[in-house]
Amino acid sequence: MKKTYPIEVDCANCAAKMEEAAKKTAGVRHAVVNFMTLKMVVEFEEGADPKTVMPAVRAACKRVEDDCEVFL
Amino acid sequence: MSRKQKKMLVRIIVSAALIALLQAVPLQGAWRLAAYMVPYWIIGYDILLKAAKGVRNRQPFDENFLMAVATVGAIVLGEYVEGVAVMLFYQIGELFQSYAVGKSRRNISALMDIRPDYANIEGADGELVRVDPDEVAIGTVIVVQPGEKIPLDGVILEGHAALNTSALTGESLPREVQEGDEVISGCVNMSGLLRIRTTREFGESTVSKILELVENASSRKSPPENFITKFARIYTPAVCYGAVALALLPPIVRLLLGMEAQFGEWVMRALTFLVISCPCALVVSIPLSFFAGIGGASREGVLVKGSNYLHALSQTKVVVFDKTGTMTQGVFEVSEVSPCGMDAAQLVEWAALAESYSAHPISQSLKRAYGQAIDASRVQDVEEIGGHGVTARVDGKRVAVGNERLMARVGVTVQAGRQPGTLVHVAVEGVYAGCISIQDRIKPGAREAIDALHRQGVSRTVMLTGDRDDVAQKVAAELNIDEVHSELLPAQKVSWVETILEKKAKGETVAFVGDGINDAPVLSRADIGVAMGALGSDAAIEAADVVLMDDDPRKIALAIALSRKCLRIVYQNIAFAIGVKGVCLVLGALGVAGMWAAIFADVGVMVLAVLNAIRAMRIPKL
Numbered sequence: 001m002k003k004t005y006p007i008e009v010d011c012a013n014c015a016a017k018m019e020e021a022a023k024k025t026a027g028v029r030h031a032v033v034n035f036m037t038l039k040m041v042v043e044f045e046e047g048a049d050p051k052t053v054m055p056a057v058r059a060a061c062k063r064v065e066d067d068c069e070v071f072l
Numbered sequence: 073m074s075r076k077q078k079k080m081l082v083r084i085i086v087s088a089a090l091i092a093l094l095q096a097v098p099l100q101g102a103w104r105l106a107a108y109m110v111p112y113w114i115i116g117y118d119i120l121l122k123a124a125k126g127v128r129n130r131q132p133f134d135e136n137f138l139m140a141v142a143t144v145g146a147i148v149l150g151e152y153v154e155g156v157a158v159m160l161f162y163q164i165g166e167l168f169q170s171y172a173v174g175k176s177r178r179n180i181s182a183l184m185d186i187r188p189d190y191a192n193i194e195g196a197d198g199e200l201v202r203v204d205p206d207e208v209a210i211g212t213v214i215v216v217q218p219g220e221k222i223p224l225d226g227v228i229l230e231g232h233a234a235l236n237t238s239a240l241t242g243e244s245l246p247r248e249v250q251e252g253d254e255v256i257s258g259c260v261n262m263s264g265l266l267r268i269r270t271t272r273e274f275g276e277s278t279v280s281k282i283l284e285l286v287e288n289a290s291s292r293k294s295p296p297e298n299f300i301t302k303f304a305r306i307y308t309p310a311v312c313y314g315a316v317a318l319a320l321l322p323p324i325v326r327l328l329l330g331m332e333a334q335f336g337e338w339v340m341r342a343l344t345f346l347v348i349s350c351p352c353a354l355v356v357s358i359p360l361s362f363f364a365g366i367g368g369a370s371r372e373g374v375l376v377k378g379s380n381y382l383h384a385l386s387q388t389k390v391v392v393f394d395k396t397g398t399m400t401q402g403v404f405e406v407s408e409v410s411p412c413g414m415d416a417a418q419l420v421e422w423a424a425l426a427e428s429y430s431a432h433p434i435s436q437s438l439k440r441a442y443g444q445a446i447d448a449s450r451v452q453d454v455e456e457i458g459g460h461g462v463t464a465r466v467d468g469k470r471v472a473v474g475n476e477r478l479m480a481r482v483g484v485t486v487q488a489g490r491q492p493g494t495l496v497h498v499a500v501e502g503v504y505a506g507c508i509s510i511q512d513r514i515k516p517g518a519r520e521a522i523d524a525l526h527r528q529g530v531s532r533t534v535m536l537t538g539d540r541d542d543v544a545q546k547v548a549a550e551l552n553i554d555e556v557h558s559e560l561l562p563a564q565k566v567s568w569v570e571t572i573l574e575k576k577a578k579g580e581t582v583a584f585v586g587d588g589i590n591d592a593p594v595l596s597r598a599d600i601g602v603a604m605g606a607l608g609s610d611a612a613i614e615a616a617d618v619v620l621m622d623d624d625p626r627k628i629a630l631a632i633a634l635s636r637k638c639l640r641i642v643y644q645n646i647a648f649a650i651g652v653k654g655v656c657l658v659l660g661a662l663g664v665a666g667m668w669a670a671i672f673a674d675v676g677v678m679v680l681a682v683l684n685a686i687r688a689m690r691i692p693k694l
Binding site for chain 1: 118122166169287301359
């Protein structure tokens with residue numbers, strides 16, 4: 001399952017870091033952060049619930065880049 | 073400017089003014105330090121806080137941390153002005169980046185602004201009510217006034233108009249539509265009032281599909297983007313370790329050699345390293361270039377599904393074409409009439425009348441060539457013989473119209489030379505009357521398209537077709553196509569493309585251009601599948617990597633030219649940014665360039681790279 005979330009981030013390098021962090025979160029198979037359109041596309045693992053995974057993704061992003069936001 | 077950016081601008085101005093003021097005030101010792109701390113805190117408090125948080129979250133090596141270390145280091149060494157000014161310039165650079173990227177993001181998005189804002193529905197008393205297109209159900213009747221965008225795909229119930237499709241196709245000629253025609257969302261109604269019954273929901277309509285495609289395009293990353301991401305991951309830590317080495321090793325060596333250590337000097341040089349270590353110019357300008365390139369292309373009606381395809385497109389060396397519908401119009405037309413013992417108009421009249429009951433494309437083309445209304449009462453005893461043709465009585469005379477087999481069947485000898493195209497023979501009262509040759513017409517601009525491809529550095533053009541060999545050869549000769557393979561079944565087209573793929577050199581790509589109707593397997597097999605005339609055809613949009621919204625073959629060369637320009641800009645930016653940073657690192661290590669030069673290099677490279685990236689949006693001339 002794939003879902004798209006709007007994000008807010010200031011620099012391209014930070015966006016790349018968010019992408020890395022999102023990919024490493026449990027329950028996420030793959031994640032792409034598009035800095036140009038300010039969107040994060042998350043592909044979830046089989047049986048993972050976006051409602052529980054996404055807060056973890058958001059927390060992971062906040063950890064690598066304090067000044068970012070993922071709108072759930 | 074956003075509120076965040078305005079706040080930053082105020083901080084920059086205030087701290088810059090304070091620094092200038094402090095230059096004029098003679099302060100000494102602790103007072104001087106305290107005084108400089110004021111603008112330092114104003115301009116850099118967020119950086120310092122973020123750096124502290126980064127350390128706590130075990131994420132060192134981010135640019136906040138680096139800037140904090142560099143500026144605090146400078147201040148500890150007594151270089152107050154330098155420390156504060158570097159922080160100031162860093163913030164100016166960040167502000168510019170956020171402003172420029174935000175602005176270009178909006179500009180490029182505006183190019184793709186085909187999203188309709190509302191749909192008009194007739195209320196109970198005939199008044200128009202504006203609603204969100206998302207809420208309109210299938211089968212609803214909507215009204216589109218002149219000057220408005222068609223919000224949803226549908227069929228015209230009433231009215232006729234000229235539609236401007238340029239936002240979708242890049243084609244400036246308006247398209248005439250009338251009752252019963254299908255219309256697609258995103259076109260602008262230029263003239264008449266239209267009442268349309270919608271056939272799709274907004275999420276499924278053409279405009280949403282295109283928007284989704286273009287917006288997601290930059291998520292498929294190209295090799296240069298992946299390279300930069302990897303590079304940035306190595307570059308920053310490498311420079312940081314370099315800085316540590318630079319701060320420690322030379323003084324230790326000097327001590328061992330019995331010289332003065334000069335720790336201050338070397339630490340200062342190391343701090344300069346830290347300032348240069350931010351990879352932002354690269355990381356921001358590469359995806360921005362691709363985004364601008366994809367945005368510019370979409371304005372011309374060329375949809376590229378991903379940055380990776382733009383990259384592949386730029387390396388195109390072989391272009392393989394389908395014939396019918398791609399290089400030709402796919403509409404049959406009488407090209408030559410060779411009568412035998414009567415005039416040409418008479419021959420066409422006999423043929424058209426005899427074939428008047430048939431719906432075959434060839435009969436249609438005969439009727440068009442005749443150009444007058446068919447008087448059905450002149451035609452009797454029509455007999456259609458499958459695979460042969462038609463026999464009928466026209467004005468009481470026995471007329472046979474068909475291929476050579478039909479002529480043999482009615483006992484007539486064909487007296488015609490070899491002519492390209494499909495030949496239709498006519499016999500009247502058992503006597504050979506002549507033949508009519510029918511051909512598909514070559515698209516206007518097809519020849520120019522092939523020439524433009526050759527100019528773009530495409531080394532080989534190949535045409536694959538299911539049509540007869542002599543027809544294929546003639547079209548190829550007329551278009552100057554290098555290689556033709558004819559009389560192919562769809563599966564054979566795939567194997568030809570595979571043969572070509574096997575033979576290509578590394579770093580070259582093979583593009584296949586088709587109309588997307590029955591060549592989906594070939595489209596997906598080639599390195600890049602280009603579907604043309606895809607406006608309103610979902611299947612083609614699905615199957616292809618690059619979609620030409622109209623059916624102009626010249627757009628193929630344009631797409632390649634655009635991709636080449638975009639990639640050239642990408643490589644320029646990579647070389648420029650890495651080059652300047654490399655030079656600054658060397659100069660910094662030698663002590664020639666100080667922290668000031670370093671910050672100017674960092675911000676300046678970023679500014680130039682961003683401005684260069686925006687160029688990818690402009691369409692190159694062919």
